[in-house]
Amino acid sequence: MSGASTVTEYQATHTVPGRMGVWWFLASEIMVFGGFLAVYILYRMASHGAWAAMAEHVSAPIGTFNTVVLLTSSLTMVKAFEAVDKDARDKARNYLLITVLLGVAFLCVKGFEYSHEISMGFTPLSGSFWSFYYVLTGLHGLHVLAGIIANFCLYIMAVRGTLWSKNCQGRVEFAGLYWHLVDVIWIFLFPLLYLSY
Amino acid sequence: MAEQATSEVQHTEQMSFVRKYIFSVDHKVIGKQYLFLSLFMALVAGTMAYYVRWQLAWPETAVPGAGWIPEPTAFSGIIPPEFYNALVTMHGTIMVFFVGMPLLLGAFGNYLLPLMVGARDMAFPRLNMMSFWTIFTASLCMIASFFVEGGSAAAGWTGYAPLSADPIYTGVTWGLNLWIIGLALEFTSFLMGGINFLTTTVTMRAPGMTMLRLPLMVWMQITAAVLFMLSVGPLVAGAILLLLDRTVGTGFFLPGKGGDPLLWQHLFWFFGHPEVYVVLLPGIGAVMEILPVFSRKPIFGYRTIIWSTMVAGVLSFLVWAHHMYVSGMDPNLVMPFSITTILISVPFAVIIFAFMATLWGGSIEFKTPMLYAIGTVTTFIIGGVTGIFNGSPPVDIFIHDTYFVVSHFHFTLFPSVFLGGFAALYFWFPKMFGKMMNETLGKIHFWWTMICFNLVFIPMFVLGMGGHMRRIYNPMQYDFLKPMQGINQFITYSAILLLLGQIPFIVNFFWSMFGGKKAGDNPWNANTLEWATTTPVPHENFDTIPTVYHGPYDYSLPNQNEDWQPQHLEKEPAAVA
Numbered sequence: 177m178s179g180a181s182t183v184t185e186y187q188a189t190h191t192v193p194g195r196m197g198v199w200w201f202l203a204s205e206i207m208v209f210g211g212f213l214a215v216y217i218l219y220r221m222a223s224h225g226a227w228a229a230m231a232e233h234v235s236a237p238i239g240t241f242n243t244v245v246l247l248t249s250s251l252t253m254v255k256a257f258e259a260v261d262k263d264a265r266d267k268a269r270n271y272l273l274i275t276v277l278l279g280v281a282f283l284c285v286k287g288f289e290y291s292h293e294i295s296m297g298f299t300p301l302s303g304s305f306w307s308f309y310y311v312l313t314g315l316h317g318l319h320v321l322a323g324i325i326a327n328f329c330l331y332i333m334a335v336r337g338t339l340w341s342k343n344c345q346g347r348v349e350f351a352g353l354y355w356h357l358v359d360v361i362w363i364f365l366f367p368l369l370y371l372s373y
Numbered sequence: 374m375a376e377q378a379t380s381e382v383q384h385t386e387q388m389s390f391v392r393k394y395i396f397s398v399d400h401k402v403i404g405k406q407y408l409f410l411s412l413f414m415a416l417v418a419g420t421m422a423y424y425v426r427w428q429l430a431w432p433e434t435a436v437p438g439a440g441w442i443p444e445p446t447a448f449s450g451i452i453p454p455e456f457y458n459a460l461v462t463m464h465g466t467i468m469v470f471f472v473g474m475p476l477l478l479g480a481f482g483n484y485l486l487p488l489m490v491g492a493r494d495m496a497f498p499r500l501n502m503m504s505f506w507t508i509f510t511a512s513l514c515m516i517a518s519f520f521v522e523g524g525s526a527a528a529g530w531t532g533y534a535p536l537s538a539d540p541i542y543t544g545v546t547w548g549l550n551l552w553i554i555g556l557a558l559e560f561t562s563f564l565m566g567g568i569n570f571l572t573t574t575v576t577m578r579a580p581g582m583t584m585l586r587l588p589l590m591v592w593m594q595i596t597a598a599v600l601f602m603l604s605v606g607p608l609v610a611g612a613i614l615l616l617l618d619r620t621v622g623t624g625f626f627l628p629g630k631g632g633d634p635l636l637w638q639h640l641f642w643f644f645g646h647p648e649v650y651v652v653l654l655p656g657i658g659a660v661m662e663i664l665p666v667f668s669r670k671p672i673f674g675y676r677t678i679i680w681s682t683m684v685a686g687v688l689s690f691l692v693w694a695h696h697m698y699v700s701g702m703d704p705n706l707v708m709p710f711s712i713t714t715i716l717i718s719v720p721f722a723v724i725i726f727a728f729m730a731t732l733w734g735g736s737i738e739f740k741t742p743m744l745y746a747i748g749t750v751t752t753f754i755i756g757g758v759t760g761i762f763n764g765s766p767p768v769d770i771f772i773h774d775t776y777f778v779v780s781h782f783h784f785t786l787f788p789s790v791f792l793g794g795f796a797a798l799y800f801w802f803p804k805m806f807g808k809m810m811n812e813t814l815g816k817i818h819f820w821w822t823m824i825c826f827n828l829v830f831i832p833m834f835v836l837g838m839g840g841h842m843r844r845i846y847n848p849m850q851y852d853f854l855k856p857m858q859g860i861n862q863f864i865t866y867s868a869i870l871l872l873l874g875q876i877p878f879i880v881n882f883f884w885s886m887f888g889g890k891k892a893g894d895n896p897w898n899a900n901t902l903e904w905a906t907t908t909p910v911p912h913e914n915f916d917t918i919p920t921v922y923h924g925p926y927d928y929s930l931p932n933q934n935e936d937w938q939p940q941h942l943e944k945e946p947a948a949v950a
Binding site (some may be wrong): 218 | 394497500572575604608613631636925
């Protein structure tokens, strides 16, 4: 019930407002990224192979490594949620920290990848594919960053012990829902950007 | 955080002025903030319409009242083509996004929704406050865009690429960037608002308030929120790409750099058509509340109206390309979009018939809100019927880029935003401000607005059939338009009268707020929960959360003492223990 600050004597459904709010938020996020992906796919289909020449310069091994990193972080997020559910506080705290570190690792690898590509001369202005590549991965990266900040706040709360109060229950679940969405978006971006040339 | 919020609630009395009226988390205060913002923006955009109309009637003469605008925007009242484009663009943008949505969703949605479902506030009060201050910032972006080098956005309210994608075409630099940023902020604001509307309705209804006992206004608000939430995403994506085209130099919408300008139109209208219903639904939602109250009859076909709205909502995602018949789209796509467009008139026709059946045989009382409600429906019918003309490609290709379409969409948006908005305002003003509005002034306002509106826009159909183009600066440059210049001047006279007709409203609004007759808790003898609480509404809406026993429209039931049955009271008069 994170955001619900009103005094409720009666609850119409079993769904707490926080969870419902997060799901609606995720729905709107899906529409934003859905729009991007639809545009990307249509452009790519219309390019008649001209993009393939550009697309072969991205590094599939690095992309695969990052996919593994992000998927693992989703696993640790679930583990954290499970630990919260069982009230295993030390475990939950550690899993939150691992999730944060994996997220940071993802961004570091991505940053290394960007600098490598730019040093090879591929900038957002090097053609439509590269424009899309930087916009899509950049926007996804911003979402990862937001997720890292949210998870780090939860970790700090876990260290201080404030995460276990009744008002904060559900927060790990809500942050987890968002984190999984970020992960799922990457699952779409990875094959579309790295594998399909 | 919740503890802190609870203590906030308990210490309302000691809250400072700023916390209570400016950075308030109370949905009622936020609703009023939206109301004042939208009315102010309506004045701004209405003035722009006046400048535009003057230029069309008496091209390149000094506009009375525009002498204050400094050069090079205008030259002692004479409006140059660049400024004309900016005025047309910003009139549309502000009216749709900063008047229509904040008035119908922001003001009435926020004010009424928690009251109608029987909740103490929105599910996320602080998110609600943030949504208002986000749209406030967005409004500042829009207004600021007039004062930057190069003036404000001038690529039409639809911002078609490549006109909008490269500053060389319009000469507008930061104006259009601010336009994109302002719109993005506005979208964010209403996404936050929509999450609140939906979550509040689903999780915070009072005991006994099932989904099928909700007032139709709530149904319309949440359907609008869903439509907005599911349609705006692709346009947010498009706006990011457009901003990158303008600032970084990418070429998503520029053919010279491998982009596709038509894509912008698809992204815009995929959002743009559901957006029409986002504005319309709360407008007719107000009508659905008002008609039963002033004809003392249950609304006809409560469930039919809900289902029709949902069908229309789904179809609204499948009609967008009817805005693009003249854009050079694949002809194979024209037929399916034409079919869905004509189909979508069916659920709306069902709703209109339900309205007529509600009025049939009722004890109709023509108070100002009722006049506005009926005015909304009658005017919207003209907009809807001319929409069928536009849905048919052979006709549309001739009339699409003419004043016919300008008149058509004013006949849909003006009734939903202004007539529906005024209906709602006259109806809920007693609850919002605790005073009755003056009936005589209200009726003068209604008839003046209604007559002048039709005098402005019916002749525009004639102009459009005569081939008068939509986006021209000076009709006198075309020989074939010269014989119709008299119509243009007549429209401008009527438009000035229409604007002056709002003076009775402004007088009535402020005079009633401070000196009007005190309103009781339930001046219209209405059933819904917002009338069940006291006036003025206490900070947490209800002393105790009411229990709901039946649907919202039980008027003139047989075997009852009263002709109205409030939702929070059981039906049998004898059963009151």
